[in-house]
Amino acid sequence: MGATEIVQALVSPAEKLIDAVSGAIGKAYEPKHVRKMADAKAYELKLISETVRNNSDVPIVYDSTGVSIDTSNFEEIAKRASSRLAYQEIAKQQNIEAVVDNAYEELEKVESVSSEPVKPDWMIRFFNSVEDISDEDMQKIWGRILAGEIKEPNSYSYRTLEKLKNMTQKEAECFQLVSSLALQNSGRYFIFSDNELMHKYDVYFSHILKLEECGLMSMQSLTLTLNVSSSQKDIIYNSGIIGIIKGKDETPRKIVLYIYTFTESGKQLISAIKPKEKTQYVIDCLDHIRKSNQMISVTAHTINYIDDKGKINYNQKDILTVEEANQEENCSH
Numbered sequence: 001m002g003a004t005e006i007v008q009a010l011v012s013p014a015e016k017l018i019d020a021v022s023g024a025i026g027k028a029y030e031p032k033h034v035r036k037m038a039d040a041k042a043y044e045l046k047l048i049s050e051t052v053r054n055n056s057d058v059p060i061v062y063d064s065t066g067v068s069i070d071t072s073n074f075e076e077i078a079k080r081a082s083s084r085l086a087y088q089e090i091a092k093q094q095n096i097e098a099v100v101d102n103a104y105e106e107l108e109k110v111e112s113v114s115s116e117p118v119k120p121d122w123m124i125r126f127f128n129s130v131e132d133i134s135d136e137d138m139q140k141i142w143g144r145i146l147a148g149e150i151k152e153p154n155s156y157s158y159r160t161l162e163k164l165k166n167m168t169q170k171e172a173e174c175f176q177l178v179s180s181l182a183l184q185n186s187g188r189y190f191i192f193s194d195n196e197l198m199h200k201y202d203v204y205f206s207h208i209l210k211l212e213e214c215g216l217m218s219m220q221s222l223t224l225t226l227n228v229s230s231s232q233k234d235i236i237y238n239s240g241i242i243g244i245i246k247g248k249d250e251t252p253r254k255i256v257l258y259i260y261t262f263t264e265s266g267k268q269l270i271s272a273i274k275p276k277e278k279t280q281y282v283i284d285c286l287d288h289i290r291k292s293n294q295m296i297s298v299t300a301h302t303i304n305y306i307d308d309k310g311k312i313n314y315n316q317k318d319i320l321t322v323e324e325a326n327q328e329e330n331c332s333h
Helices: 003-009 011-026 038-052 074-107 118-132 136-150 159-167 168-180 196-198 205-211 264-273 279-291 319-330
Strands: 058-062 068-069 181-186 188-192 223-228 231-236 240-249 254-262 298-308 312-314
Touching: 011 074, 011 136, 074 118, 074 136, 118 136, 118 159, 118 319, 136 159, 136 264, 159 264, 168 205, 168 264, 188 196, 188 264, 196 279, 223 231, 223 240, 231 279, 240 279, 254 264, 279 298, 279 319, 298 319
Parallel strands: none
Antiparallel strands: 058 068, 181 188, 181 231, 188 254, 223 254, 231 240, 240 298, 298 312
16 A cells, blocks of 8 residues: 555544534534533523423313313423423433543544544444433443544444443443453453452452343353463463463463353443453463463563554563562562
8 A cells, every 4th residue: 555545544533523423413513622612501401401390280181081181271281392302302412412522532542543434324323322321431431432433433333332322330330340350362352260360359250140141241152272382372461461371392282261251242342441450360360370280381471562453562571470479578578
């Protein structure tokens, strides 16, 4: 690809976001920090809210035919209905714009994105999902999803949008907790099913069951097999730590690990939620593997960066050895 083609393939993140959301926003979108309409909109919402409250008494008629609404004063009822609908639509629009503002803030950190447009059907499904989301934490998550789709279309499936839309706050908190332990290997996201390791980080089987009900974790594939020898290595990692597992001799060995896996939707949500990963959990898991298999070598390293192609650059220092030395030193005192 030549220089001209590369430039054409990349566009401004902000411009692409504005183009994608202009239909839902209903006007030329302006980021929150350059808008000066917040106070006016809040006042407008307050007036409508008061109108709805002050006119909520619908006239009820009870006679021999049963209960009905007195429509003799249809004009007043229509006015109250109009006020109610206006209130609902303004609230929905505010929710949408709050999500778009969060997406804009995410994209401010990015220099350029692919010029591939976001599918109109995806945008419609997305805005139908977020119009009733008023919780600020959930709006931030939805904002990250929109930003991710702007950066790389087809990153989030319709199924993932539906699962997130139906997720309760408690379920979201459960996912935050469990996904903070997520490890990766060959495209799979998982946690170890060892009870001692899970319980140390306040994760229990009930959490796994809840996330399976949400369609974010699966208990169907419960093992991960690592094929290693002295000349063949395998890896386990999160965004901060990579564990390298090798055999101590040329004999091929299969290391079977017992795990709970995240579904495809679960994997997509991890990238949006960005849970605060627990570094010590990775070290504990690697130490667990090493102590359970005497014929393999296990080292742990801090990750410097992961490039766009998934290649991991890491520090050569083995922090697992340092961790073990510290433990021995503490025991000797």
